Amino acid sequence: MSKQAIMAWEDLALGTAILSPGNAKELRTGDWRSLKPKLDEEKCIKCSLCAMYCPEFCISVDAEGFYRPDFYYCKGCGVCANECPKDAITMGKEGE
Amino acid sequence: MGKRVGLEVSLAVAEAVKLANVDVVSAYPITPQTHIVEELSVYVASGELDAEFIPVESEHSAMSAALGAAAAGARVYTATASQGLALMHEILFIVSGMRMPMVMTVANRALSAPISIWNDHGDIMAERDIGWIQIFAENGQEALDLTLCAFKIAEDKRVLLPMIVNIDGFTLSHVIEPVIIPDHAEVDAFLPPYQPVLKLDTQNPVTFGPVGVPEVYTEARKQLEQAVIGAKPVVDEVLAGFGAAFDRQYKLVEQNGKIGAKTLFVTMGSLGETCMTAVDELMAEGQDAGQTRIRLWRPFPEEEFLAACAGAEKLVVIDRALSPGAVCGPVASELKSLFYGRPGAPEIINVIAGLGGRDVTVREFKEMFALAGSGKLSGNYMMWGVESHAS
Ligand code: SF4
Ligand code: SF4
Numbered sequence: 505m506s507k508q509a510i511m512a513w514e515d516l517a518l519g520t521a522i523l524s525p526g527n528a529k530e531l532r533t534g535d536w537r538s539l540k541p542k543l544d545e546e547k548c549i550k551c552s553l554c555a556m557y558c559p560e561f562c563i564s565v566d567a568e569g570f571y572r573p574d575f576y577y578c579k580g581c582g583v584c585a586n587e588c589p590k591d592a593i594t595m596g597k598e599g600e
Numbered sequence: 601m602g603k604r605v606g607l608e609v610s611l612a613v614a615e616a617v618k619l620a621n622v623d624v625v626s627a628y629p630i631t632p633q634t635h636i637v638e639e640l641s642v643y644v645a646s647g648e649l650d651a652e653f654i655p656v657e658s659e660h661s662a663m664s665a666a667l668g669a670a671a672a673g674a675r676v677y678t679a680t681a682s683q684g685l686a687l688m689h690e691i692l693f694i695v696s697g698m699r700m701p702m703v704m705t706v707a708n709r710a711l712s713a714p715i716s717i718w719n720d721h722g723d724i725m726a727e728r729d730i731g732w733i734q735i736f737a738e739n740g741q742e743a744l745d746l747t748l749c750a751f752k753i754a755e756d757k758r759v760l761l762p763m764i765v766n767i768d769g770f771t772l773s774h775v776i777e778p779v780i781i782p783d784h785a786e787v788d789a790f791l792p793p794y795q796p797v798l799k800l801d802t803q804n805p806v807t808f809g810p811v812g813v814p815e816v817y818t819e820a821r822k823q824l825e826q827a828v829i830g831a832k833p834v835v836d837e838v839l840a841g842f843g844a845a846f847d848r849q850y851k852l853v854e855q856n857g858k859i860g861a862k863t864l865f866v867t868m869g870s871l872g873e874t875c876m877t878a879v880d881e882l883m884a885e886g887q888d889a890g891q892t893r894i895r896l897w898r899p900f901p902e903e904e905f906l907a908a909c910a911g912a913e914k915l916v917v918i919d920r921a922l923s924p925g926a927v928c929g930p931v932a933s934e935l936k937s938l939f940y941g942r943p944g945a946p947e948i949i950n951v952i953a954g955l956g957g958r959d960v961t962v963r964e965f966k967e968m969f970a971l972a973g974s975g976k977l978s979g980n981y982m983m984w985g986v987e988s989h990a991s
Contacts, residue, residue, distance in 0.1 A: 508814065508815055509815055509816070509818065509819055510815040510816055511816065511819065512819065513818075513819035513820070513822035513823050513826070514823075516816070516819055516820060516823050517798075517806075518699050518760065518797055518798055519697060519698040519699035519700070519760075519798070519808065519809075519823075520697070520698075520810065520812055520816070520820040520823070521698070521798055521806050521807060521808050521810075522806060522807035522810050523798075523806055525805040525806070525807070
């Protein structure tokens with residue numbers, strides 16, 4: 505099999521349909537990240553706008569009421585940082 | 601049994617669609633297909649056909665709605681021609697890629713510009729690579745019969761592909777012919793209700809048409825290619841089954857005239873019948889003439905075609921479509937690829953004829969035969985009957 509293929513053609517479902525609903529949740533979009541959002545808790549007013557704008561829907565509220573990304577899915581797009589009304593999110597280089 | 605009636609071929613096709621108990625007809629009228637869908641809308645309005653008729657606003661929508669209906673598990677029919685087929689173009693690939701069975705009649709018509717409502721194969725030749733099964737009818741009875749067979753072929757679990765039945769615009773679509781309309785019970789016995797393998801169902805959710813990343817797209821296309829190639833024996837089997845049930849035999853490739861003749865005409869569609877008359881006359885005059893008629897165009901019946909041309913030294917291939925700037929016409933191109941490198945391959949002479957409703961007569965076929973015999977039809981192809989100051 506070609507190293508570039510993920511499966512043999514015989515194993516594809518009819519018409520390349522997806523038979524397990526919701527399997528997009530297995531797609532690790534966090535792999536794409538080169539920038540990582542960082543939250544300044546001092547500035548954050550817990551308004552949740554970042555969570556509403558996040559195109560991956562990966563920001564959820566934690567026990568203290570702060571909105572935090574799930575880094576399995578956060579692709580580092582920076583939409584949250586752009587939309588935050590308090591500039592509480594900064595985008596730093598991944599791995600720094 | 602059935603009943604023999606004089607019927608316009610478009611209406612015979614509509615009869616076939618009604619007999620096939622379709623669930624959904626989604627179509628936009630375009631000359632010369634209009635009478636088919638007009639008749640079907642009358643059947644639906646009168647309650648004679650218990651189906652949903654979707655009167656869409658364009659052919660793009662016609663094919664999109666047909667795709668949706670097929671995804672929901674319905675038996676679907678549509679029909680179009682020329683510009684309408686071209687407008688469906690992008691959806692045609694989606695239907696086959698998603699493996700949605702459906703049947704479409706294409707009443708073959710030339711493409712604009714200049715505007716032509718008349719017959720040639722330019723419309724379907726632009727859609728060679730859509731991954732649909734494609735077959736050509738030669739006469740009215742065949743148009744009706746192949747429409748019935750098309751549902752059975754498309755829905756076969758080994759196939760699950762959409763299928764086009766080509767009928768030449770006007771030459772077939774608008775001609776009144778004696779046609780045998782089978783009894784409903786006979787058709788029901790031949791064509792069981794459609795049982796989709798996958799369909800949109802809230803109890804069993806599936807996703808149709810997802811993104812195919814580079815790691816999977818090639819394999820997805822391989823699956824389609826294998827399905828199209830694998831359809832050939834099923835087409836053969838269904839046509840044979842039809843022959844047994846209705847006593848009308850159809851093969852993937854037909855032969856006419858002298859078997860083993862040195863010079864064979866190759867035709868596809870209704871021009872084949874005119875050519876048959878020419879071949880019969882040539883034989884009566886003692887000429888070594890025969891004819892091979894291609895019925896199944898996709899998948900191309902390679903073995904059957906080779907067998908039908910065994911012993912031939914010259915093939916006079918008639919193309920009813922021009923591929924400007926190409927080496928030759930689409931049918932000749934296919935055949936040159938097929939014969940390339942084969943020992944004893946015949947010379948392939950390509951005549952582009954019958955564009956935009958230009959008649960090709962028995963006399964002209966005989967002229968072609970004479971010119972081919974004297975070696976005067978040479979070059980990659982010849983556009984037949986072009987008026988020019990140069991000639
Ligand atoms: S960087 Fe993009 S993906 Fe990551 S949390 Fe912010 S909005 Fe969501
Ligand atoms: S948008 Fe800014 S202020 Fe609002 S919850 Fe998100 S980080 Fe905090």
